[in-house]
Amino acid sequence: MEVTVRLTVNGQPAEGSAEPRTLLVHFLRDTLGLTGTHVGCDTSQCGACTVLLDGRAVKSCTLLAVQAEGRAVTTVEGLAALLPPEARVEGLHPLQAAFWEKHGLQCGFCTPGMLMTAADLLSRKPDPSEAEIREGLEGNLCRCTGYQNIVAAVRLAAERLRAAGAAAVGGEAALAAGAAAQGGAP
Amino acid sequence: MPTLFGTPLRRKEDPRLITGHATYTDDIRLPGMLYAAILRSPHAHARIRSVDASEAVRAPGVVRVYTGRDLEGRLGPIPTAWLVPDADLKTPPHPALASERVRYAGDGVAMVVAESRAAARDALERIRVDYEPLPAVVDAEKAMEPGAPLVHEEVPGNLVLHWRAGNGAEAAERAIAQAEVVVRRRLRNQRLIPTAMEPRAAVAQYNPATGELTLWLTSQNPHIHRVLLSGALGVPEQKLRVVAPEVGGGFGSKIPFYPDEALVAFAARDLGRPVKWTEERSENCRATTHGRDHVQEVVLAGTRDGRITALRVRAVANLGAYLSTAAPGVPTILFGLITSGPYAIPHIDVEVFGVLTHTTPVEAYRGAGRPEATYLLERLVDLYAREIGMDPAELRRRNFIPAHRFPYETPTGLTYDSGNYERALEKALEALDYDGLRKEQEEARKRGRFLGIGLSSYVEICGLGPSKVAGAVGFQGGLWESAVVRVHPTGKVNVYIGSSPHGQGEETTFAQVVADELGVPVEDVEIVHGDTAQTPMGWGTYGSRTTPVGSGALALAARRVAEKARKIAAHMLEAAPEDLDFRDGAFQVRGVPERKATIQQVALQAYLAWNLPEGMEPALEASAFYDPSNFVYPFGTHVAVVEVEPATGQVKLLRYVAVDDPGRVINPLIVDGQVHGGVVQGIGQALWEGAVYDENGQLLTGSMMDYALPRAGFLPPIETYRTETPSPVNPLGVKGVGETGTIASTPAVVNAVMDALAPFGIDHLEMPLTPEKIWRAVREAEARKGGAAA
Numbered sequence: 006m007e008v009t010v011r012l013t014v015n016g017q018p019a020e021g022s023a024e025p026r027t028l029l030v031h032f033l034r035d036t037l038g039l040t041g042t043h044v045g046c047d048t049s050q051c052g053a054c055t056v057l058l059d060g061r062a063v064k065s066c067t068l069l070a071v072q073a074e075g076r077a078v079t080t081v082e083g084l085a086a087l088l089p090p091e092a093r094v095e096g097l098h099p100l101q102a103a104f105w106e107k108h109g110l111q112c113g114f115c116t117p118g119m120l121m122t123a124a125d126l127l128s129r130k131p132d133p134s135e136a137e138i139r140e141g142l143e144g145n146l147c148r149c150t151g152y153q154n155i156v157a158a159v160r161l162a163a164e165r166l167r168a169a170g171a172a173a174v175g176g177e178a179a180l181a182a183g184a185a186a187q188g189g190a191p
Numbered sequence: 192m193p194t195l196f197g198t199p200l201r202r203k204e205d206p207r208l209i210t211g212h213a214t215y216t217d218d219i220r221l222p223g224m225l226y227a228a229i230l231r232s233p234h235a236h237a238r239i240r241s242v243d244a245s246e247a248v249r250a251p252g253v254v255r256v257y258t259g260r261d262l263e264g265r266l267g268p269i270p271t272a273w274l275v276p277d278a279d280l281k282t283p284p285h286p287a288l289a290s291e292r293v294r295y296a297g298d299g300v301a302m303v304v305a306e307s308r309a310a311a312r313d314a315l316e317r318i319r320v321d322y323e324p325l326p327a328v329v330d331a332e333k334a335m336e337p338g339a340p341l342v343h344e345e346v347p348g349n350l351v352l353h354w355r356a357g358n359g360a361e362a363a364e365r366a367i368a369q370a371e372v373v374v375r376r377r378l379r380n381q382r383l384i385p386t387a388m389e390p391r392a393a394v395a396q397y398n399p400a401t402g403e404l405t406l407w408l409t410s411q412n413p414h415i416h417r418v419l420l421s422g423a424l425g426v427p428e429q430k431l432r433v434v435a436p437e438v439g440g441g442f443g444s445k446i447p448f449y450p451d452e453a454l455v456a457f458a459a460r461d462l463g464r465p466v467k468w469t470e471e472r473s474e475n476c477r478a479t480t481h482g483r484d485h486v487q488e489v490v491l492a493g494t495r496d497g498r499i500t501a502l503r504v505r506a507v508a509n510l511g512a513y514l515s516t517a518a519p520g521v522p523t524i525l526f527g528l529i530t531s532g533p534y535a536i537p538h539i540d541v542e543v544f545g546v547l548t549h550t551t552p553v554e555a556y557r558g559a560g561r562p563e564a565t566y567l568l569e570r571l572v573d574l575y576a577r578e579i580g581m582d583p584a585e586l587r588r589r590n591f592i593p594a595h596r597f598p599y600e601t602p603t604g605l606t607y608d609s610g611n612y613e614r615a616l617e618k619a620l621e622a623l624d625y626d627g628l629r630k631e632q633e634e635a636r637k638r639g640r641f642l643g644i645g646l647s648s649y650v651e652i653c654g655l656g657p658s659k660v661a662g663a664v665g666f667q668g669g670l671w672e673s674a675v676v677r678v679h680p681t682g683k684v685n686v687y688i689g690s691s692p693h694g695q696g697e698e699t700t701f702a703q704v705v706a707d708e709l710g711v712p713v714e715d716v717e718i719v720h721g722d723t724a725q726t727p728m729g730w731g732t733y734g735s736r737t738t739p740v741g742s743g744a745l746a747l748a749a750r751r752v753a754e755k756a757r758k759i760a761a762h763m764l765e766a767a768p769e770d771l772d773f774r775d776g777a778f779q780v781r782g783v784p785e786r787k788a789t790i791q792q793v794a795l796q797a798y799l800a801w802n803l804p805e806g807m808e809p810a811l812e813a814s815a816f817y818d819p820s821n822f823v824y825p826f827g828t829h830v831a832v833v834e835v836e837p838a839t840g841q842v843k844l845l846r847y848v849a850v851d852d853p854g855r856v857i858n859p860l861i862v863d864g865q866v867h868g869g870v871v872q873g874i875g876q877a878l879w880e881g882a883v884y885d886e887n888g889q890l891l892t893g894s895m896m897d898y899a900l901p902r903a904g905f906l907p908p909i910e911t912y913r914t915e916t917p918s919p920v921n922p923l924g925v926k927g928v929g930e931t932g933t934i935a936s937t938p939a940v941v942n943a944v945m946d947a948l949a950p951f952g953i954d955h956l957e958m959p960l961t962p963e964k965i966w967r968a969v970r971e972a973e974a975r976k977g978g979a980a981a
Contacts, residue, residue, distance in 0.1 A: 024309065039211070040215075045389065045439075097210070101209040113213055114387075114440060139904040139906075149864075149868045151906065156903065
């Protein structure tokens with residue numbers, strides 16, 4: 006038996022039918038065709054599937070699609086659009102631009118999850134130390150980069166966001182995150 | 192125009208990867224696509240009495256269930272493709288699905304094809320397999336003992352290969368017997384799980400009208416996969432297209448030809464509908480190849496004043512339940528021939544036993560053989576230094592092959608192309624302030640803090656390799672590379688290469704090379720790879736060969752294009768070709784700079800072909816197939832600085848300095864990235880990683896919960912430095928850099944920890960150096976000391 010799931014994805018209303026047991030990550034990938042979010046493990050360790058749910062990073066393999074009903078999901082495809090155009094760098098979210106500039110990715114498989122986790126981290130902590138960044142990325146595994154350039158990229162993005170006076174997670178996602186933090190659903 | 196060679200350009204591949212617009216195999220969806228799931232043996236060793244799939248076939252959404260019996264005569268066995276000679280090599284058959292006997296926990300028994308991923312997965316539980324469990328053997332040395340369970344009846348003693356290298360066992364024996372100092376050690380190089388972040392996946396589509404089969408898969412070498420698949424499936428090569436789309440890391444684990452991908456292709460043809468299969472992570476742990484797994488008995492002999500005189504290695508390599516595609520070459524050619532490393536050692540004797548066990552097959556894993564060789568040598572060199580009371584840096588210095596002796600022929604028959612090992616060592620010591628650090632270490636010890644400094648000097652063999660050598664060592668293929676450089680009428684360039692990068696950045700570095708050669712903007716060059724229908728034959732990306740071998744083909748093809756362009760330009764400008772200068776993307780008549788033709792203008796004329804030089808063919812493209820004359824030999828010295836806390840056994844990495852010499856550097860940003868990643872994988876082996884089986888052959892580290900991968904918070908910044916000794920082997924003077932980090936870092940870290948533990952009288956512990964292991968060793972050492980005092 007399938008049920009209909011209605012939610013907001015990357016700022017747009019979306020709906021699809023799914024078995025109740027369908028994980029959010031599979032719903033995003035298979036039903037909505039948003040394949041930027043990846044599946045790297047089956048035990049919620051790798052973080053490749055990280056998305057923002059109401060502005061906060063979650064591993065989309067730890068959630069059923071039905072649990073996202075009525076909520077706002079941001080995937081890597083919608084990351085840049087979280088910010089107003091003037092806060093973007095070459096049309097990209099400053100995190101994306103910094104990953105590019107600092108060579109923060111090689112095979113790219115972990116990258117979407119890293120970006121979403123880093124966006125959440127910077128929205129909570131706009132000026133993190135290197136140790137805080139490393140700790141903030143503990144839930145995301147990368148096998149290619151040794152993390153060094155990822156850390157450098159997050160630092161660079163943090164600098165740029167601060168200089169631009171922009172939040173890492175802006176727009177409606179930020180409002181939703183704020184509301185969720187106060188205990189109420191948006 | 193400034194040269195792009197040596198410039199840290201940001202990567203051309205990144206925009207699609209950072210925005211979620213890349214297409215990995217599992218991202219592919221085709222109309223009418225079915226999903227496959229594979230039933231895997233829960234037993235390490237069992238006889239299959241029967242397989243009953245009748246209930247699964249009736250399950251909702253199930254289209255077909257295949258068992259081993261269904262494939263007989265229809266899908267050939269999975270071949271081994273590195274047939275190392277003079278090794279008494281046995282290649283027992285590897286069926287795509289087991290029908291009589293399963294040989295490791297993870298061996299495929301049946302495949303379900305269904306309308307959805309979930310339906311296929313559900314149906315696996317409805318297949319009834321009647322197993323008769325049999326005794327299993329997981330330890331390679333135990334597998335060699337008389338009476339051990341046999342993995343394959345046709346392989347007595349489970350011994351699949353026995354191989355020797357060196358310049359005389361007797362002479363080595365004599366040198367050891369006469370030596371002033373002999374250091375002996377038994378070392379375990381533990382089994383690792385490569386763990387590319389993207390699990391394996393395959394999508395196949397068959398067109399019954401044309402007979403064409405397309406297979407998208409997670410591959411490091413699509414052309415090799417096509418040849419092998421063609422043989423196994425009986426689809427002629429011209430009807431078979433193999434595509435490696437975006438590939439999420441491989442590290443050797445995506446080299447092999449696996450049963451699973453062949454099954455997907457088979458099912459797509461059989462059912463006439465597209466089929467997709469994607470591995471789960473726990474499946475990846477069990478059914479994707481592992482790496483390393485050696486037990487080594489090592490003897491190093493030398494003089495009291497620190498000259499190494501002989502090295503003897505007896506290694507037992509656990510190769511798992513079947514001989515994977517390239518498996519025989521890894522513990523032999525890629526290991527045994529390089530055991531003398533960067534040192535001039537007069538006598539070498541290497542003996543390798545390759546053994547089958549009831550475990551996941553073992554293959555190349557980043558470094559493949561060279562980390563196993565470097566670890567034993569660098570560990571023994573440190574033990575030797577300790578034995579004679581010499582500084583480990585000085586001992587290395589005394590034994591390095593001196594810079595004036597290149598090309599240098601080793602006792603194992605290799606010819607090292609170029610090197611200056613001492614320069615790399617000195618650079619590392621300087622970056623570290625080695626003398627200052629030694630003093631700090633001494634001071635810290637007085638205060639009860641235990642710092643350790645670990646060195647690792649290495650030379651690696653990569654850029655595989657000359658094809659005649661490939662043939663001589665039994666590799667069932669060539670090892671050249673190819674490139675087609677095609678300048679379009681608008682002057683834009685596509686380059687089609689036979690190798691298949693999957694994260695290493697050659698779309699960028701190769702574009703830099705071509706842009707330089709043709710004088711076009713780097714934005715105008717697009718590198719196409721990974722698709723057998725588009726690219727010329729090539730042997731793939733592994734063994735740090737894509738840059739040293741592939742760029743050879745690339746440079747040659749680009750230069751051929753430039754040469755043809757020069758002739759056309761000369762014709763256009765009514766000048767002799769030799770009177771033209773080619774600079775800033777234009778041919779200019781020497782002394783008359785206003786008379787010039789840009790490469791774009793030349794390209795247009797080449798395609799219009801209205802007025803070409805007499806006898807010249809139209810168009811502007813060239814291909815090259817480049818077979819190198821030798822391997823290349825990157826080298827360097829890495830140093831780890833650690834602090835060990837005896838009360839907890841915790842190792843804290845304080846600093847890590849890497850000095851690598853990969854020849855000329857095309858893109859320093861990318862080279863640094865390769866070093867970082869490799870170093871961290873090697874640190875993973877030293878401190879955390881290890882595949883663990885119980886005695887029944889159950890993999891206890893079967894998920895990311897149990898297999899400890901390096902995480903961001905565990906690591907210090909890696910300080911990278913370089914020396915640059917060009918290789919004389921290829922046109923660009925480049926070597927490889929993909930594996931140097933993994934090769935160098937494991938012994939550096941272990942040496943550092945042992946150095947830290949020296950005051951406790953501990954000189955060796957087996958990897959991974961977990962806190963518990965260190966804590967126990969320290970406790971035992973203290974108990975011994977206490978006991979002696981009492």
